[in-house]
Every structure is written in structure tokens, then in C-alpha cells.
Amino acid sequence: MQKLIVRNATLADIETLKIFKLGLIQAELPMDETIKEDAISYYDLEELITNDSSxxxxxxxxxxxxxxxxxxxxxxxxxxxxxxxGYLGFMFVPKKHRGNGYNKLVLDALLKWCKSRNVYEIRLDVYDTNPPAISAYEKxxxxxxxxxxxxxxxxxxx
Structure with a gap:
């Protein structure tokens, strides 16, 4: 089995993260009629990578x-x-990798990071039409x- 690592994203990861972003948008478009279908971007990936508060x-x-x-x-x-x-977002696992607990690894590491900064209130948004995500977060x-x-x-x- 190959070793997996939970690590900080780097600017070298941007191209793959852009693909993740498109996958997330495609998954959420059917759940939210208010999202624009053209040229949308939820996240400033570079800012999330380089900002000390994220x-x-x-x-x-x-x-x-x-x-x-x-x-x-x-x-x-x-x-x-x-x-x-601590606001959580951009939680994404490509379809072929779902069900392996990778989202939980990221979630646990993010919660640990927030706690290390004395931030104990954690929030996220999830669509009410996404029961699998709701269930995962409740678990x-x-x-x-x-x-x-x-x-x-x-x-x-x-």
C-alpha cells in the first residue's frame, strides 16, 4: 500500500486544485439554482495557500x-x-477516491489546526439536498x- 500524506497545499498544486474546484462546482450546480453557470469561482486558491489565517x-x-x-x-x-x-470549505474528494476516509483525514487535520490557534467554534455550509455530506459531517x-x-x-x- 502506498503511503498517504495529509499536507499543506502549495502553489505547485494549483492546477490540480483548479480541477477539484471545477468538480465541486459541477456537483453543487444542481443543488443551487442561484449559482452562475459560466466563469464562476468560489475560492481564491492562492490566497488560501499563502494567507496565515487559512x-x-x-x-x-x-x-x-x-x-x-x-x-x-x-x-x-x-x-x-x-x-x-474556523470556517471550513473546499472539502472535495474526486469520485474515484470517495469512500476511503480521505475527507475525514482532512477534516481532522483542519480541526487540529484551528484548535492550535485557540479557535474552537467551527462552521461550514452544506446543501440540504446533499444528505451524504450532511451525514458525514454529523458523524x-x-x-x-x-x-x-x-x-x-x-x-x-x-
């Missing part, structure tokens, strides 16, 4: 990247008990907290 990790097996995810420390709302939160200890609701009133009679 950690972009990959799982590397003999030079092949098989998973990604980031944590970003951001200020939270002043009325909450915590000053900062990792996450709990549903808020429901974000939307209404498109363009064609509404008001």
Missing part, C-alpha cells in the same frame, strides 16, 4: 492529490460568545444549527 490541506498519495479542504479563521459577530470561527460531530432560507420574488405577484 490552511488549505490536501491528501497526497505518491504525488496524486485525492482530497482537499480548507479552514479559514474569520472574525465572528460581536454578540456571540466567541470572537472567531464527525457537527450539528445542524441554522436553516438559511431563500425566496426568489422575480415572478411573484405582490
Amino acid at each position: 490552511e488549505l490541506l490536501v491528501v497526497d498519495i505518491a504525488g496524486e492529490l485525492v482530497a482537499s479542504g480548507y479552514a479559514k479563521i474569520i472574525p465572528d459577530r460581536p454578540y456571540l460568545k466567541h470572537d472567531f470561527q 464527525a460531530g457537527f450539528k445542524k444549527h441554522l436553516i438559511n432560507m431563500r425566496l426568489d420574488i422575480k415572478d411573484f405577484e405582490l
Whole structure:
């Protein structure tokens, strides 16, 4: 069995991470009618790699990247008990590598990174139409907290 490594992403990984980004967008487009279908980009990968307040990790097996995810420390709302939160995103595993626990490896490493910076409130967003992701995050200890609701009133009679 080849050794796998959870490591910091580098600028040399950008091309593969762009492919991951496209895979993530393609997976999420059917779940979100508000996403633009052309020339969209969720993440500034270079910023996530180089900024001290974020950690972009990959799982590397003999030079092949098989998973990604980031944590970003951001200020939270002043009325909450915590000053900062660790926001998680870009959690992606290509289809051929799913089911091997790679997302959990990234998640655990990101949680450890947040904790090492004294950030204990961790948040992420997941589509309600993505039960496998919801289940995976619940297994990792996450709990549903808020429901974000939307209404498109363009064609509404008001």
C-alpha cells in the first residue's frame, strides 16, 4: 500500500486544485439554482495557500492529490460568545477516491489546526439536498444549527 500524506497545499498544486474546484462546482450546480453557470469561482486558491489565517490541506498519495479542504479563521459577530470561527470549505474528494476516509483525514487535520490557534467554534455550509455530506459531517460531530432560507420574488405577484 502506498503511503498517504495529509499536507499543506502549495502553489505547485494549483492546477490540480483548479480541477477539484471545477468538480465541486459541477456537483453543487444542481443543488443551487442561484449559482452562475459560466466563469464562476468560489475560492481564491492562492490566497488560501499563502494567507496565515487559512490552511488549505490536501491528501497526497505518491504525488496524486485525492482530497482537499480548507479552514479559514474569520472574525465572528460581536454578540456571540466567541470572537472567531474556523470556517471550513473546499472539502472535495474526486469520485474515484470517495469512500476511503480521505475527507475525514482532512477534516481532522483542519480541526487540529484551528484548535492550535485557540479557535474552537467551527462552521461550514452544506446543501440540504446533499444528505451524504450532511451525514458525514454529523458523524464527525457537527450539528445542524441554522436553516438559511431563500425566496426568489422575480415572478411573484405582490
